[in-house]
Amino acid sequence: MPAKPLAQPSNRRLLARVAAASLVLAAASPITLAHAASPSAGVSPTAVAPGGRVSLNIAGCGTKTGVASSSAFGEVRLTPGNLEASNLFGSATVYGNATAGAYSVTFECGGSGGQRVTVSLQVTPGAARGGLGGSVGVMSPGQIALGGALAAGGLGTGIWVLRRRSRMT
Incomplete structure (x- = not known):
């Protein structure tokens, strides 16, 4: 019995057309979204006093550095903020002796020669707010007495519980 061909001539033409169409579609389709669009970057807050901290973020690099x-x-x-490296994060402290004005912040994907994005950072006059955050201020004698009474009550309750435990065993 003679061998039967794998595909009939009409089927070969159909396969060739499908292969050609697939090739055209593959060539015309956009590359992945992470590399198709240019990265976007941001600084938060956009205005900071000398000595203040800013958060840095760039999205769409497609690199892990x-x-x-x-x-x-x-x-x-x-x-990177996740395993896919779609966002890169960092933070920085503005120099304490920085003068007021606009500074450009340049983000670079993947190190030297990578995609670049530049945004603006405004350094405002004055010093960065810091310190104890309002935890130290003027206290009235009544507030001091109330705080002392609460602390003494807590201490007394602790001693009472410990002595009671020792009698039970």
């Missing part, structure tokens, strides 16, 4: 640099704070390495 990045750098943000500015004359307001120097160079900061950015690290």
